[in-house]
Amino acid sequence: MAAPTGVALKRTALNSLHKALGAKMVEFGGWEMPVEYSGIIQEHLAVRQAAGLFDVSHMGEIEVSGPRALPLLQYITCNDASRLKDFQAQYSALMLPKGSAIDDCVVHRWGEDHYFLCVNAANTERDFDWIVQHNAVGAELRNVSAEYAQLALQGPRALEIISKVTPTSVAGLEYYWFCRARCCDVEGILARTGYTGEDGFEFYFPVAESAKVWNTLLEAGRPEGLVPAGLGARNTLRLEAGYPLYGHELDEDTSLFEANLGWIVKLEKGEFMGRDALVEQRARGIRKKLVGFEMRDRGIARDGYAVYIEGKAAGHVASGSYAPFLKKNIGMAYIPPSLAKVGREIEVEIRGKMAGAQVVPLPFYRRTK
Amino acid sequence: MYPQEFLYTKEHEWIRVDEQIGTIGITDHAQKELGDIVYVELPKSGEHVAAGESFGTVESVKAVSEIYAPVSGEVTAVNPKLQNNPETLNSDPHGEGWLIQIRLSERSEIEKLMTADEYEAYLQKEKST
Numbered sequence A: 001m002a003a004p005t006g007v008a009l010k011r012t013a014l015n016s017l018h019k020a021l022g023a024k025m026v027e028f029g030g031w032e033m034p035v036e037y038s039g040i041i042q043e044h045l046a047v048r049q050a051a052g053l054f055d056v057s058h059m060g061e062i063e064v065s066g067p068r069a070l071p072l073l074q075y076i077t078c079n080d081a082s083r084l085k086d087f088q089a090q091y092s093a094l095m096l097p098k099g100s101a102i103d104d105c106v107v108h109r110w111g112e113d114h115y116f117l118c119v120n121a122a123n124t125e126r127d128f129d130w131i132v133q134h135n136a137v138g139a140e141l142r143n144v145s146a147e148y149a150q151l152a153l154q155g156p157r158a159l160e161i162i163s164k165v166t167p168t169s170v171a172g173l174e175y176y177w178f179c180r181a182r183c184c185d186v187e188g189i190l191a192r193t194g195y196t197g198e199d200g201f202e203f204y205f206p207v208a209e210s211a212k213v214w215n216t217l218l219e220a221g222r223p224e225g226l227v228p229a230g231l232g233a234r235n236t237l238r239l240e241a242g243y244p245l246y247g248h249e250l251d252e253d254t255s256l257f258e259a260n261l262g263w264i265v266k267l268e269k270g271e272f273m274g275r276d277a278l279v280e281q282r283a284r285g286i287r288k289k290l291v292g293f294e295m296r297d298r299g300i301a302r303d304g305y306a307v308y309i310e311g312k313a314a315g316h317v318a319s320g321s322y323a324p325f326l327k328k329n330i331g332m333a334y335i336p337p338s339l340a341k342v343g344r345e346i347e348v349e350i351r352g353k354m355a356g357a358q359v360v361p362l363p364f365y366r367r368t369k
Numbered sequence B: 001m002y003p004q005e006f007l008y009t010k011e012h013e014w015i016r017v018d019e020q021i022g023t024i025g026i027t028d029h030a031q032k033e034l035g036d037i038v039y040v041e042l043p044k045s046g047e048h049v050a051a052g053e054s055f056g057t058v059e060s061v062k063a064v065s066e067i068y069a070p071v072s073g074e075v076t077a078v079n080p081k082l083q084n085n086p087e088t089l090n091s092d093p094h095g096e097g098w099l100i101q102i103r104l105s106e107r108s109e110i111e112k113l114m115t116a117d118e119y120e121a122y123l124q125k126e127k128s129t
Helices: A015-020 A040-049 A069-076 A121-133 A158-165 A207-224 A231-240 A275-284 B028-034 B107-112 B116-128
Strands: A024-028 A031-036 A051-055 A060-065 A088-095 A101-111 A114-119 A140-143 A148-154 A178-183 A186-191 A200-206 A226-228 A289-295 A306-309 A312-323 A328-335 A345-350 A353-360 B013-018 B021-026 B037-041 B054-060 B064-068 B073-078 B100-104
Touching: A015 A024, A015 A207, A031 A040, A031 A231, A040 A051, A040 A226, A040 A231, A051 A207, A051 A231, A060 A069, A060 A121, A069 A114, A069 A121, A088 A121, A101 A121, A101 A186, A114 A121, A121 A140, A148 A158, A148 A207, A158 A200, A158 A207, A178 A200, A186 A207, A200 A207, A207 A226, A231 A312, A231 A328, A289 A345, A306 A328, A312 A345, A328 A345, A328 A353, B013 B107, B028 B054, B100 B107
Parallel strands: A051 A226
Antiparallel strands: A024 A031, A051 A148, A060 A114, A060 A140, A088 A101, A101 A114, A148 A200, A178 A186, A186 A200, A289 A328, A289 A353, A306 A312, A306 A345, A312 A328, A345 A353, B013 B021, B021 B100, B037 B054, B054 B064, B073 B100
8 A cells, every 4th residue: 555645654653663673664554664573474473472562553543432422333333332341342343334344443442431442544534534424423532543552462472471561460351351551650551452363462552651661561571582573464463363454355345244244243233334235235145255265376365366266257365475374375365155165276366377276264373272 | 795796686686607607596685675585486497588577576475576587598497495495585695595597698788787886886875765
């Protein structure tokens, strides 16, 4: 994704620290972000086997509060936010009328009338405008993205590491729950969430404290094998875990059913944006389906490559890469639902040549608990 | 850093010419820019490569990069190590990580290539822009 020309890239508060660590920087969603430090493979393996620390301060945060907060969330998102308890989080999507997502997000509930959403960096402003535009019920909305830094500590050693820097007992914090916590001497929000397929935490805190939290965590985690990890590893980790990335598996022309996200669509909760389209699609059937595949021939399928089945154009690769932990070339692709069967042979056109691949179950990787 | 006995291209390939045989690889700068290399696609022995034209690809986890022939010729050898150990390109780009050998068909083409000193100056210039 190229930045609009003439627009300066945004930088997180850790930009100079990343560069000092030797990070290679790239443009991502309008931000200059570290793509790798020591190398994507090494960082990826560290997260699977020990731990990695990601600066994800580019992610957006939106607060929804007031007595009308829940009605607004119920209208604008597809998951059922009324099921959330205080300090619980939920994976969801901000909806468009046609049953597709304007963005995917995590909804966190502080209390009955106070929520915050974590959304994708590139979509933050558009998301916020969309919510404001559809806030007929009159909830209070604040785009607080600029106030928060966010670090993701991910990997099997994450709990040990975080326990060194917080007096709060976090061992009992369950997956997709959060708490107020003081970490590295900084007050913030500590959530047991992540985007890597590993156990881990995401810490939201005042942006001015970025360097302190980053350095303290890296130092505390060094004996456990913690390394700084960039967006390159974040992408290969989420791909192995089968998680969607907005702009790849998800976009305005893809319904949540097509993206295998029916589990976050709660049609029974009542009226919401896009519900009618989803109900209709449930009756009529989806137009395409997201599947996982593994390359059988040599070659790496990349985002956007054409997929053929029995010699006919059948779809495209949504995400594809070498998978550093599985040591295979994998990907996710959209193909006709009638052909989306595990075991089916497909072909991916790689620079003009057909390379064989096979549909496999998702996710590619699931951690052993 | 950059061997004096090699010649270099603006696309970051190197060639070492012994009589009519040229050994071709990518430079240390190129491997650093690419990051972890996980796949290499090369021509077979007997195929022809043409100066300035793509003869293969090198893929890192993140990116696909074409490799361009510094000079024209017929492929006489392909590094057998790279299919199973593409990371050799990262660890030893100027040695064990060579890509192909060719028999030069137009020896005069090497005159257009950069010397090590010229290449290093070129890298400095690229860096500052």
